[in-house]
Amino acid sequence: MNATEEDSDRRLVVMARQIADFFRSYPEERASRAVADHINQFWTRRMRDEFLAIPGLRDGALDPLLTKAVASIRPGRADSSRDKSGA
């Protein structure tokens, strides 16, 4: 992993944590759904994919609420059923 990638991972983690911090006051089920919804709505495919590959995310080491949200975050590349061939 080069320095820019590390940097960009760090930014994504900061952003995700901030989102989690807002929804943390809600019951866990709702909070994890809201975090995932937010990320699905505002993050690009690549940001989501990069995020989902971050070490420590899936095992709760990073933030248990984010770990719980993972299941509902839409992977970026996998679901491009539509024609994405572009202009």
Next chain:
Amino acid sequence: MSRIEASHLITEIDYGTPIRMSEEQVSLTIDGVAVSVPMGASVMAAAMMAGTKIPKLCATDSLEPFGSCRLCLVEIEGRKGTPASCTTPAEQGMVVRTQTDRLANLRKGVMELYISDHPLDCLTCAANGDCELQDMAGAVGLRDVRYGFDGENHFADAKDASNPYFTYDPAKCIVCNRCVRACEEVQGTFALTIIGRGFESRVAAGATDFLSSDCVSCGACVQACPTATLVENSIIARGQPDHSKVTTCAYCGVGCSFKAELQGDRVVRMVPYKDGAANEGHSCVKGRFAWGYATHKDRMTKPMIRKKITDPWREASWDEAIAHAASEFRRIQATYGRESVGAITSSRCTNEEVFVIQKLVRAAFGNNNVDTCARVCHSPTGYGLKTTFGTSAGTQDFKSVDKADVIVVIGANPTDGHPVFASRMKRRLRQGAKLIVIDPRRIDLVKSPHVEAAHHLQLSPGANVALLNALAHVIVTEGLVNESFVRARCDMAEFESWARFVALDRNSPEASERHTGVPAADVRAAARLYATGGNGAIYYGLGVTEHSQGSTTVMAIANLAMATGAIGREGVGVNPLRGQNNVQGSCDMGSFPHEFSGYRHVSDDATRDVFERMWGKKLDDEPGLRIPNMLDEAVAGRFMGLYVQGEDIAQSDPNTQHVTAGLAAMECVVIQDLFLNETAKYAHVFLPGASFLEKDGTFTNAERRINRVRQVMAPLGGKAEWQATVELSRALGYPMRYAHPSEIMDEIAALTPSFAGVSYDRIDAMGSVQWPCNEAAPEGTPLMHIDRFVRGKGQFMITEYVPTDERTGPRFPLILTTGRILSQYNVGAQTRRTANIAWHDEDVLEIHPFDAENRGVRTGDLVSLASRAGDVSLRAEVTDRVQPGVVYTTFHHAATGANVVTTDNSDWATNCPEYKVTAVEVRRTNHFSKWQEQNAEEDVTLRRIDRSELQVAK
């Protein structure tokens, strides 16, 4: 051709005294004509309504009647003497005569007195052709002056030309007091007085002159003056205009209407338009006077290209520049993928211009990488109000403040940022409404002539949420919730969990004192006042949004309004004060990477389907990149081409060095702007922009009001911006066909339910229209959420206080917060190129005497301002406007580079940067920072233009 399009000099009717709004009518007879007028109207206004002009000098309908000139005398049956018609209310059954021999003689006598000490240089006077004294002399048939002209006069009194935009010539003053009253009643500044008595009386601005007085150069006195005593310098220099067009100021989100008064295609002056619904005839120094940038010598009017940013610019034809830009974007997409290019729209441009850019991105680039500079100001407003109320906009019109009883101003500085609205607000405050100011800094509103805040909650920067939760805590725990409103209008389950949350001890004013620094008793008193003082209206600005908890703060504000039932009627509401002229519009137009016009998510199949059919193109259903992500991706080598419309992200966006690193990494940056701005240093293609005087279009102000911008001169670069965008799109292989911006608006209306009823014809007919405007609201919507919220039930949101990551410590012990001042605008690209620099020629750092003394800093010293992100040097001003521990500066001057210091912390929901909290240290220095020195050098090296192989633009 509609009334206001017509090419003549537009003059509004002057009724002489203010028009009263009364349901009740009274009927009277004036010169034998029966007339029926609203109760409270003066006899003078009633006569005007019947088409009879009564001679007058001291009266004008923007001011309360004064009754000093005695020219407007009338006879009223059954009354003795000759009462002044301006101060006499019309009454039921009155029989009034305005023209009799007795009246004619009296009026002549009055005029003789005025003229006897007035210079008779009408032929060479600046007001020749626009002078009420001249008109009145004509109207009363003045033929000679019995007293002669040899008496005392003021001809030798010195002129005051200190103000760069207007001159005061005491020789011509008739002491009608209109200027003094305009400054008090219209502007609310109280800068003028009449000094001396009788013949000696004269108008005075402070002790010395206008420039050094409290005058804010709004121009209200100049407009009110019936003679050439106070007159615009542009009129002195060029003479009277012969035609005019109504258009909209391109500076702030108030969106004032102006008459652009012209000789040929040359603007002679801008005069606020009385029928403009946002400003009703008032203005500020920017819109009224600071329009000279449009023809400034720095304007770039030729397209230019270069291979590398270190190459000099080469002028090119439009065709060549556009073809080059298109081929670069295509090459980049072929090399790096479809998502490697994008665009940034500008909140300074028209709705139509913004709309075609986001269309170009979505349809021609084939991705959703479009963002807007609103990202860095009001994106949290959009998110927060949509979540809680269901729509991304303020709830009221400006007029609503006339009915407010308690006005809460949070993180906004209306007298500087939104001056014309501030004047309206101050008028209401003078009538007795109470004011609560929540701001780290003592803004002018806290204490100014005849206005004083009941509470100034001077909190630490970054503690907004803690403070708003504390206010909510008081409202909930002291039983001040408007239960019936909440029950009827809001989601009860959500309300209850919110109420339980704010009632927690940790949210009490006492517990949050350690975050906010505001005494608990003050918080409690303010909460009680807001909840019980009558109509409570909240106005907020960038001091709310530009924080890591910006969106949370907006929701906390919405919670307060719902809990107290302060929504859905006049006098209340949640009102974002928008920074730039078209922030609201650029957001409405689908400038965000995740949504189409009208705030509909790109993943919504039904919406996308409508766009795909209209545009004949498959559209991406995934959100695109936001500005900060674009820059990150650029550094990572994946985002290589950017089209920037009228924005200067290298100056306006935080952490300048991060921004410029991103820009420098790109292979093709296309800038469309009036000037070679800071961002242009990193550009490869420059397309000349068009100022607001050079194009047709619409701006949408902070009250959702769509105002027309009308072209008064040909674009200096040969094209309006929308035309250049359309041509670029064609060159990219996606033709758009519009003959006129009105056709773009028709497309917006066809695609956007809240705009369905909007068209240029509708706007021309109504003057302006507030969205939503559709079948359900054909005349538009001044007030929102009247019977129900747009989202159905109002949604309370839990707003936990999360301190920002930006902490002070031993290395950076102070907090820097940023703002703006009246005479300058945003990055200053326009205002710095006007005489407004008379008021502000550099950014200074405000520092509290305590912190200054600890550092041996005195006013005027050069100090270094350093944060984790970078450092700059600027002059210090020691003042207790800021509290100890807090320093403050503006970001109007590129050379200061205030954003070198701000960090890339941002709002959790929208990535709106946290401009308002940066941990810094300040120390004395004797040199400018490295960045500043390098920047000064790049100012030269990166802006070179090679004119050796000049090409003629086609």
